[in-house]
Each structure stands twice: as C-alpha cells, then as structure tokens.
Amino acid sequence: LVFNPAPHARGGVPAGGAAPFDGQGDKAVPTPRDGGGYVLDNGLLRIEIDGRGLVVSAYDRIAGREAIAPGQAANLLQLHPDFPNQWDAWDVDAFYRNAGCDLTDVAGLSVAGGAVRVERAFGASRVVQLLSVPISAKRLDIDTEVDWHETEKFLKLAFPLDVKADRYASETQFGHVYRPTHQNTSWEWAKFEACNHRFVHVDEPGWGAAVVNDATYGHDVTRTVRGDGGTTTTVRASLLRAPRYPDPETDQGTHRFRHALVPGATVGDAVREGHRANLPERRVTGGAAEVAPLVTVDNDAVVVSAVKLADDRGGDLVVRVYEAHGGRARATLRADGFDTARAVLTDLLERPDTDAEPPARADGGLVLALRPFQMVTLRLPRV
Secondary structure (H helix, E strand, C coil): CEEECCCCCECCECCCEEECCCCCCCECCCEECCCCCEEEECCCEEEEECCCCCEEEEEECCCCEECECCCCCECEEEEEECCCCCCCCCCCCHHHHHCCEECCCCCEEEEECCEEEEEEEECCEEEEEEEECECCCCCEEEEEEEEECCCCEEEEEEEEECCCCCEEEEEECCEEEEEECCCCCHHHHCCCCEECCCEEEEEECCEEEEEEECCCCEEEEEEEECCCCCEEEEEEEEEEECCCCCCCCCCCEEEEEEEEEEECCCHHHHHHHHHHHHCCCEECCCCCCCECCCEEECCCCEEEEEEEECCCCCCCEEEEEEECCCCCEEEEEEECCECHHHCEEECCCCCECCCCCCCEEECCEEEEEECCCCEEEEEECEC
C-alpha cells in the first residue's frame, strides 16, 4: 500500500488514505545530454543537468517558459566564511556575503534508481545529491546528504530564477506572508536572512516558481538586473553553519535535506508541494483494498491540519482546518463514521465556541465559509 498523509491528493492516492502500489516506477528515466550530463523529462517539465551536476535548464512545457536565469545554474552549493561579530552560534552578519565560492567541482555523476546522483567533495566534507522528476508532477526533487566537517563556514543552496518579482511569499504557521525582494530601506536591508517555513514562492503576472523544503527554514531572496535587461530573482536556502562557540562540534556529522523546485507554481501549488515535502507518501505493508480517508474537504484552498481524538477522551473527533491561499473559500467537510449534524465549533483548547455561528449542513457534510487564513476547529461525535 502507498499511504499519503499530506492534505492534498496526488498521483491517485487519496490524501489521508492509501491505495495499492502498482509496482510501476514513479520517476522519469534520465537520458544522456549532449555535451555531458543528463536530461529528466516527464512531458510536463524538462530538466537539463550539465556535467558539473548543476541544473542549467528547467523548462515548463505547459507554459513554454524557462525557469532558470540565462547563463546561470540552479542546485548550486555555495560556501561562505562565517565570522559573526558576536554570539557565534546565534548571529548571521550580512558581510558573510562579501566572500565565498561556488562548489562546482564534481567527484561523481551517475544514474541511480531513476535519479541523477551527484557527488562533491570540499574541505573535509562530502555531499551526495539525488535529482529526480516524478512521472506525473511538474517538480524537480533534490535530496541532499552532507557529511559536514567544516569550521566557521556557511553552506547555501542557490536557485537563480528568471522571474521579475518585487516580493516573495513564504509559509508561516496557518498561512503565508509577503516580504520584499529589494533592499531600498534600512529595514529591508536588515532582512538579509529570513525564516520561511515550507516554501518560498516568487512570481510575476502569469507565471511563478516555488522552492520548497522539508525542515530547514533559513533563506535569503535577492534580485538583480541582468545585462539583457531581464531580472533574476535568486532564492537561496541555508543548509549548514559551523560555529565554534559555545559548542566547537556544532552540526558536525551527517545531515539530510529535501528540496524541490516547482516551475509554473501558484501559491496554491507551493502550499501543496510544501506539505508533500514534509509529509511524503510512504509504502506500507497492507491489504489490496484502497483505504478511504477519515476526513475529506473538496477545496484545495482549505487544508486539514489536524485530525485527532478529543483531549477529554470522550471519543469525539477533533478536526482543524484553515484557509491557505489567502482568499475567501467555501468547502464541504465530511468525516466517515462521525456525526456532522451534531458538530460543534470549538476554540484551540477544544472548548465549545458558543458565540460562533454553527456551520451549514448539506449532503451529509459541513459547509464551511472561511475568510483569508481563517482557522476553524470542529468537534464531531461518533455516529
């Protein structure tokens, strides 16, 4: 069985449910690229990886649009010296960007299990990356494992995108926030490093792209004007630091990161892919029958963030949903085996909210009308 815990269904596996594994490969097969490297193409997205293991093209076939800025490469590891003025393990000072190097030397480039495998070595450290494209999704998955043994260094992963974006969206708990990409004021200059949860999304009218992550939230986003008059918006994920105080062994050892580049993404796509990266499908041993989800909603803008038994152990089901796209949304929520007709709105502590208007009911479900980023908690008794 393939179990999908994420709040959005993908690839025929119901969200919060399971479906039989068909035994087929789920990744596009790498093919050799002229001039060295490999091509990953699923008919939706064409990725070109050169002989250095860098992504030199990410072509959105649906939109007919290239995501990577001209003459640049994504999946680029960059190493900076890291000597904050004080508070070694806590501070990052902006001047770290004044020096650094691109890690473009490759120790190995091959195909492994439907993915392109890239090996690099630098200093006393080593990196292994697996780059793959799912058969039915417009997404480049990047799985990075770093055996880290540096001192007072800062490791970044860069994605220079051919997008003219004056701001970017990034997830925060139960929603997302916008931050500018410019540094026109001292306030914006001071935001050279920001904490962004599951995704960073940049766009211009008609097209956008997202970089999603599974747990590592530090990012910087900058924009530059190229010689051809176009604008490059560069999203860089912060992977590792190596401070010496108070612990000289900070972060030493093996670390694993999962990122994805999603060309042609809307904010809704970024929300979905961010959840997928953090709650990936997994294969488990089970029967041949499909397992239906316990709770469903019929609008992707409404995310089910929690499904649990009530804290008082009374046997009721508690479901928490929120609007994730930043707009108004209507959705019908259904819960198999629980009585939606007796559903009660509660606060976050599962206490009944007597001032709230009860949700409407239709076709055996609850009709929810949510404001932008509104969060709703429901308590449903058993049938």
